[in-house]
Amino acid sequence: MDLTLSDRHRALQAEVRCFIARHGHLSPPVGGGGGRVRPDRRALDWQARLIEAGYAARFVPRAYGGHGAAPDVLEAAIIAEEFTRAGVSPGIQGQGIRMLVPTLLEVGSEEQRRRWIPPTIRGEVIWCQGYSEPEAGSDLASLRTRADVVDGRFVINGQKIWTSSAHFADMMFLLCRTEPDRPRHEGLSYLLVPMDAPGIEVRPLPTMTGHATFNEVFLTDVRVPLDAVVLGRGKGWQVANVTLRHERLLLGDAAKLAHRLHRLRGLLERTRVDGVPLIRMPHWRERLMRLQGEVLAMKCHQMRLLSEAARGQDSGLGLLVVKYAGTVLAWRLTALAVDALGDAGLPYEPHDDVAEDDEPTTWYADHMYDLGLIIGGGSSNIQKNIIAERGLGMPREPRPQGGA
Amino acid sequence: MEFGPDENQRLFDAALRGFLADRVTVDSRRAAAETGGDAALWRGLCGLGLAGLLVPEEHGGTGLGVFDAALAAEALGHAAAPTPFLGTAVLAPLALRLLGAKAQRDAWLPRLAGGEIRVAAAFGALAGTTGRCALRLEHGRLSGEVAGALEAAEATHALVALPREGMALVALDAAGVTVRPRRSVDRLRPLADLSFAAVPVEVLAGGDAGRVLDAGRVVLAAETLGAAQAMLGKAVAYAGERRQFGRAIGSFQAVKHACAEMAAALEPCRAFVWYAAHAQDRAEEEPEARMLAAHAKAHLDEVGREVARGATEVHGGMGFTELLGLPFWFKRILANRQLLGGPERCREEAAIAQGIAAA
CATH class of the missing domain: 1.20.140.10 (Butyryl-CoA Dehydrogenase, subunit A, domain 3)
Structure with a gap:
């Protein structure tokens, strides 16, 4: 059992403490529950400062707007611990940053990474997750929202539910059925869909907390280009599992x-x-x-x-x-x-x-x-x-x- | 940084578990339950160095720490081993190390390391007891009585916590000592009630006796952890074999979820016991060492109880009988909970250690 930190990690710890002492007063208030409102100017400025210092998007490569440090779980833990201890915001924690970005880094195309990761980590593009449906909860692979290819575009029809942040999100990562003839796990695709696309209707779903957190999202003839698919058609289940793994840790x-x-x-x-x-x-x-x-x-x-x-x-x-x-x-x-x-x-x-x-x-x-x-x-x-x-x-x- | 056992510790653990797997069987436990111990097993464990684990090298031991003792206790609990450990291999050497004068350490520690003496422990005056505990020390002589000394079968000496003066080491064959053996719920760990009539004792009074108790609590927590892991492992294995309604019962969600609940409670306990044990080894600079020890004991008492019940239930009627030997683990967990302070007392002491409750 050796709980001592290496010199490098101790130096990082001191550096983080120094940063918090100097800039902590600029932090937005720390809220529970995560992502109930769109980040305001103060939150966006704080996020930019954290990325620059390397305390947010630390392990996201520089090519995608991150800090570009080599992945190191101890560094991440030291930073998280210092921010928690000081009661200072660790930056934006939405589903885009915590789930989509690691997913794209793992299985996204180069074009998708360059386009979506930089504005997502800055908090300028907010994402929601389109997985669950009224008839597909725990049995997610039975989902029915489908995307058919018509005239070189996906045309999406269906309904999603329990969609946090959908009422202010810019984008959705959506799981839908594109290959209806394949076995159910192999018939799914993972699409990146703009929330302002024609045919999307968001209705708030009141929950017991009284906070506006959940929504239903109805998709009617929503058109997205073919390159909106992550990893390829029929690979949606595989991609969704990458995302879910990040969510469970969170x-x-x-x-x-x-x-x-x-x-x-x-x-x-x-x-x-x-x-x-x-x-x-x-x-x-x-x-x-x-x-x-x-x-x-x-x-x-x-x-x-x-x-x-x-x-x-x-x-x-x-x-x-x-x-x-x-x-x-x-x-x-x-x-x-x-x-x-x-x-x-x-x-x-x-x-x-x-x-x-x-x-x-x-x-x-x-x-x-x-x-x-x-x-x-x-x-x-x-x-x-x-x-x-x-x-x-x-x-x-x-x-x-x-x-x- | 490495959170958990290092390479050497993993090797020692594997060797100990291998030895126990060969040596401790359902039959050997049954025999020990009748006779009150398995002297040959203890000699074998001494051969692996268990008696001298906490004895410094200069006194013939291996000079290891509470972390190593906790790993050993976890393995002994996993095997429901019919052997002493806590009293003679943990509390006695630690009492000498932490409270003894140099002459006392020089005189006693080598005898412990060699397995020449075996030491029972009576901690009622320090850990609290619902039994009798009326001891007084006058001019270096101990009088009175204390119930429920641990690991008393075949012990040559006893370590007795005193009301104010630290601890006393006393030879059980000295004139004026009466030993009344008591069978315990855990048949593999007999108890004894001790009484003393002006018996000359070795008083160990050089430090904080509470630290010996703290370490003992962590070691008991580790043993309960090992026993509970064994019970969960047996439940999972049994559920995979036993068939009803044409299926292995382990394929029914009711049974699966019961096992998952146990695993979810038990798995985090491993790291907790490691951390609490490690804190004991650096108690001088670790202000939370006492709080962690008390919490680890209380938490394992609670989780252990739930796993002991749940794993027995998965076995159905077979768990209730002695045919599979499951009650040996059940009773080890049951008894450990009551030793060195039950969970309620430990939690209150954890509160005191943090200044949340008045001492």
Whole structure:
């Protein structure tokens, strides 16, 4: 066990601290839930500053507008930790930056990378994800939105659902069926679609949080050129899996758990019943301590995964449990918070900009939003199948008759 | 940076696990459950250097740390090994190292490293106990009684936590010592109630006795981790073989999801135990060492309990019987939870260590 950082990594840590001390006051407010509103001028300026310093898009090659550093998971972790610790925004975190950019770097064409990566990492082009459909949720490969080639263009018809950010996004990465005669996993393609194309209608889908986060997207005779396909026709399933892998890592972030635990402790210290702070009462303290033990386990687990990734080792089961364990624990932290807020915490007044919410509203919004994270990005029940089948090697579910 | 065991530690772990796989069987556990121990197994483990793991090289040991002890405990838990370890190989050498004077270290550590003495541990005065614990030290002589000494079968000595004065090392064959053996829920780890009538003891009072307790908690957490991993592995294997309704029961989601839940809780515990053990080895500069030790023990107590129940359920009626030997692991986890402070006490101590609760 060697937890010491190399000289190079220690120097980076000092450099990041210095940057935050000097420029941290320019950071936009840190909001929960990610990407509920379009980045404003302040957020775009901050993003540009971070890219220049190498703290955003650090490993994106210079040719695509990034900082061009050689990939190094430890560097990424050091930077993330310093920003979290200082309560400073780590930059724009939308689905374009966290999911599409790594996907294009892995499987996109040179033309697609040059065209889309630079404005995406700057936060000028916002993306939404067009995967789920009303009849294709966990069983994503059964999706029905189709794109037929007519006069040298894809013509798209269908409906997407649970589409975060679609109401302000510029582009969508869309999974649709282009080869209806092929087996279902081989008939899909991954297309890059402008949201201002004629035939796209976005309708907000109210969720329990009261924040405008989700939408339905209806596509009627939407035309896009043939070069909008990533990796090629019929390769959509393969591309979508690259994207989903990045999403699952994003959803189990241990730094978020530690930060939330810290806020929770503060809440229990400040909240009083009959003049006594909750933290002085053994039953409240016991609940906090129990959650702290679980957060510590996830924090250590993330360090282990990081160290294994740095060695190029596949963590297998260790990686597969992160999304499920992390999202459930994140939700349970909010559950203690809403209990601690008690009856006085019930007034709930969400604003569009999360940073404007009061403390009880923020906790309740997280409590509800995080239930969505348990479901989204491969629901908890699907995660358990994956853990059991791929992680533990248990027998696969018998395939339904006629399925591929 | 390398988070986890290094190359040497992985090799030692593989050697130890190989030895245990050869040597510990369902039958050897059954025999040990009747007689209260497997003396030949302990001698074999001494041959691998387990007795001297924490004894400095100058005293004939290998001079390793709590991290190495935790790895060994994980392997012993995985094998549900009928052997002492915590008292004689962890608590005793650490008490001497952390609390002993030079003359005491010189006198006792070589005897530990060579396996010449075996040391039971009675920590009720330090870790809290629901049993009897009334000890007093007068002019270097110990009187009173303490219940539930660990690993007392075939022990030659006992390490007894004192109410105020640190710890005492006492020979169990000294005049005035009464040892009353008690069978435990974990038949492979017998207990004993000890009483003393003005028995001369070696008092170890040179430092913070709490650090010995902290290390012991991490080692127990590691052992529970190993036992729980073994139980989950057995459940997964059994679910792959056992067929009902024309299918392996492991292909049913109800069974798969139960196993996934256990894995999701248990897998992160490995890194947690490593980190808490590593913190013990640098406790002087690690302000969170005590908090981490208390949390690791409490967390593994909780996860261990759930895995012990869930893995037994996957085995159905076979899990409830002794035919497959599963109860050996179940009972190891069950007993470890109560030793050196249960999870409620450990969490409260974790709160105290952070200044969240008053001492």
